[in-house]
Amino acid sequence: MESDSIIWYGERKGLYKLDLKNLTSTKIKLDEPIFPPNYRNYILELELVKDTLYVGTANGLYLVNKNSHKIISKHFINGKDVKHRESSQSVQSIYPKLEKDVVWVALMNGFYRLDLRTNTHKKHTISSIWSDSLAHNFNRGYQHESNLMMPAYGLGMVAFNFKTEAFSRFETGIKYKDDWRYNIIRSAIPINDSTALVNVAKLGNAVFNNYTKTYKWLKTPDAMMDGVFLNLDRSGYVWASKRGQIFRSTIPLKTYIKPFKHIIDVSSFKANNTLVKRPNIDGYAPIQLNETERNIDIEFSISKPYVLDDFTYQYNLDESGWETITDPNDLKLYDVPVGHHNIVIRAISNTGNNLASRELSFYIYQPFYKSSYFLGLILLALLILTYFFGRYKKGRRIREEELKTSYELKLTKLEAEALRSQINPHFIFNTLNSIKYYTIKKDKHETLNFINEFSTLIRQILETSRKPLVSIDDELKTITSYIEIEKLRFSKTFNYHIDIDTSVDHHFQIPPMIIQPFIENAIWHGLMHKDGDRQLTIRIKQEVKTLILEIEDNGIGRKASNNISKKKSHKSSLGISITSNRLKQLEMLSNIKSSFEIFDLYSSNNLAIGTKVVIKFKKTTND
Numbered sequence: 001m002e003s004d005s006i007i008w009y010g011e012r013k014g015l016y017k018l019d020l021k022n023l024t025s026t027k028i029k030l031d032e033p034i035f036p037p038n039y040r041n042y043i044l045e046l047e048l049v050k051d052t053l054y055v056g057t058a059n060g061l062y063l064v065n066k067n068s069h070k071i072i073s074k075h076f077i078n079g080k081d082v083k084h085r086e087s088s089q090s091v092q093s094i095y096p097k098l099e100k101d102v103v104w105v106a107l108m109n110g111f112y113r114l115d116l117r118t119n120t121h122k123k124h125t126i127s128s129i130w131s132d133s134l135a136h137n138f139n140r141g142y143q144h145e146s147n148l149m150m151p152a153y154g155l156g157m158v159a160f161n162f163k164t165e166a167f168s169r170f171e172t173g174i175k176y177k178d179d180w181r182y183n184i185i186r187s188a189i190p191i192n193d194s195t196a197l198v199n200v201a202k203l204g205n206a207v208f209n210n211y212t213k214t215y216k217w218l219k220t221p222d223a224m225m226d227g228v229f230l231n232l233d234r235s236g237y238v239w240a241s242k243r244g245q246i247f248r249s250t251i252p253l254k255t256y257i258k259p260f261k262h263i264i265d266v267s268s269f270k271a272n273n274t275l276v277k278r279p280n281i282d283g284y285a286p287i288q289l290n291e292t293e294r295n296i297d298i299e300f301s302i303s304k305p306y307v308l309d310d311f312t313y314q315y316n317l318d319e320s321g322w323e324t325i326t327d328p329n330d331l332k333l334y335d336v337p338v339g340h341h342n343i344v345i346r347a348i349s350n351t352g353n354n355l356a357s358r359e360l361s362f363y364i365y366q367p368f369y370k371s372s373y374f375l376g377l378i379l380l381a382l383l384i385l386t387y388f389f390g391r392y393k394k395g396r397r398i399r400e401e402e403l404k405t406s407y408e409l410k411l412t413k414l415e416a417e418a419l420r421s422q423i424n425p426h427f428i429f430n431t432l433n434s435i436k437y438y439t440i441k442k443d444k445h446e447t448l449n450f451i452n453e454f455s456t457l458i459r460q461i462l463e464t465s466r467k468p469l470v471s472i473d474d475e476l477k478t479i480t481s482y483i484e485i486e487k488l489r490f491s492k493t494f495n496y497h498i499d500i501d502t503s504v505d506h507h508f509q510i511p512p513m514i515i516q517p518f519i520e521n522a523i524w525h526g527l528m529h530k531d532g533d534r535q536l537t538i539r540i541k542q543e544v545k546t547l548i549l550e551i552e553d554n555g556i557g558r559k560a561s562n563n564i565s566k567k568k569s570h571k572s573s574l575g576i577s578i579t580s581n582r583l584k585q586l587e588m589l590s591n592i593k594s595s596f597e598i599f600d601l602y603s604s605n606n607l608a609i610g611t612k613v614v615i616k617f618k619k620t621t622n623d
Contacts, residue, residue, distance in 0.1 A: 010043025015055055021280055028069045030062050044096045056091025061105055093140045108140035126167040134431055142190040144210045151185035157208055159616045170213040172200055187230040189238055191253050201227030235304055264345055264358030265305050270297040287362035296333040302356050310350045317343045338366035427494045450488050457481040464512035473506045486523050494527045494534035501541035508547045510617050517576045518551045518613045526555025526611055529564055547621040557600055557608030591621040
């Protein structure tokens with residue numbers, strides 16, 4: 001860790017800089033691979049000294065500037081780009097602090113003294129059962145007097161004397177068939193000047209004496225018997241992990257490390273059981289909440305609580321006094337009033353010492369219209385407006401009455417025109433001819449049925465024409481009668497279907513016979529010019545206060561219909577035009593806003609396959 005917010009992290013795919021404050025990650029590319037996979041970016045060791053990162057990889061050593069992220073220099077990168085355990089140039093451990101401008105590096109094929117000023121190195125080797133290219137698997141060690149003590153793979157503890165430049169081996173002394181397998185030491189943590197804690201594969205943990213060069217074996221968990229890497233934290237505790245388990249020493253092994261500064265870490269800030277924020281340690285903007293988010297839940301903990309004997313959590317909201325937090329690591333506040341709030345959470349020892357504290361700021365927003373300032377402004381505005389409103393109201397009422405009278409006259413005219421367009425002479429003439437045809441060609445029952453349908457339609461139209469609005473059920477009865485007559489007139493050569501969604505309010509009010517002109521167009525100009533299957537579909541659904549009617553036919557489409565009309569010199573019906581004007585005038589006098597759209601339907605081959613009309617009626621006020 002560079003600081004509390006910057007972590008340098010190395011793994012198989014490269015070097016990363018983690019910024020915990022800004023929640024960002026930056027990857028630093030070290031080198032191009034000779035061939036994939038890229039073992040030149042396989043990080044094995046990492047040391048930070050001032051502004052320089054010493055990065056040990058599976059194929060060489062890289063010096064990187066921590067600020068610019070640029071490569072300062074490269075060393076020992078001429079090995080084969082292969083797996084790190086098979087590469088003679090894989091870095092096992094780095095020692096940049098033993099001498100000024102000198103780095104000691106343990107590679108698989110030797111222990112090197114690298115002079116950064118001259119860019120030269122001196123190689124030291126140890127004789128072992130391994131080949132020279134794999135013998136120097138020295139894990140990270142420590143300095144004892146003039147020796148560098150290093151845990152080694154299969155060699156026990158290895159000491160390199162800086163004065164004599166010679167190696168010494170100190171094995172465990174356990175004699176089995178394969179002696180080297182009981183001398184695999186993964187790591188060593190110095191306890192004091194005399195001893196170090198080591199972990200030996202198959203044998204477990206032991207205390208190694210730097211003077212007697214002997215091992216004192218300790219009771220070790222089974223998982224750690226397979227060999228683990230030991231790590232020392234800033235409080236002197238030793239950590240290790242193996243087989244999905246994490247281990248920590250029960251007591252600190254080193255007491256001379258600088259005292260650890262505890263912090264209160266807030267893992268989550270919730271409002272109404274919903275996560276709002278995970279506050280950063282290094283600062284954050286005040287947390288914003290709306291007026292309904294007044295039940296607060298803060299989850300927190302003190303760092304490294306295991307090093308403390310006994311402590312208590314307390315909180316202070318808006319300097320109202322300290323209260324004990326009874327639920328460990330969880331503070332719940334209910335019905336917090338609106339406005340700005342500051343809360344301090346602290347941990348105190350049993351002697352009353354403040355171990356750590358954390359302050360949080362949050363703001364529960366209250367809309368301005370609910371504040372006392374808003375009420376005062378409203379009263380002032382009412383006083384100012386009352387005078388002008390009184391003068392304006394009378395004149396407006398007169399203008400509204402005049403305008404309403406004008407709209408009613410126009411609507412009456414449109415109703416008459418609409419009625420004439422619904423039952424136009426052409427329709428009546430053709431219907432009477434059809435009755436005549438039925439009388440001559442059909443039997444008595446069919447003729448009476450036709451006449452009954454026609455009389456029912458005439459009666460329904462005359463009844464509804466006196467009303468500005470009718471229910472959707474009444475409108476459907478009239479439309480059904482109209483379609484049945486048209487179906488009889490055309491010898492039942494088309495079929496129709498009316499689909500009413502369960503969401504529809506059957507008492508929803510719409511203008512009478514408002515959809516008849518669209519159905520007439522669908523039958524006369526769409527379906528009647530088509531061969532084969534002829535389908536007319538009427539769909540009715542409702543979305544909250546909006547009633548939606550869809551009229552769809554699978555006819556020849558508007559373009560083909562217009563071409564036929566031109567050839568026959570046939571004038572289009574004015575029904576749709578009158579209906580459009582009728583809807584506009586109706587909106588002026590009622591609480592219903594309406595609109596309609598006509599869509600041409602095409603197949604995937606861009607061939608016309610019909611027309612769809614969508615009519616919408618929306619209530620603009622409550623009933």
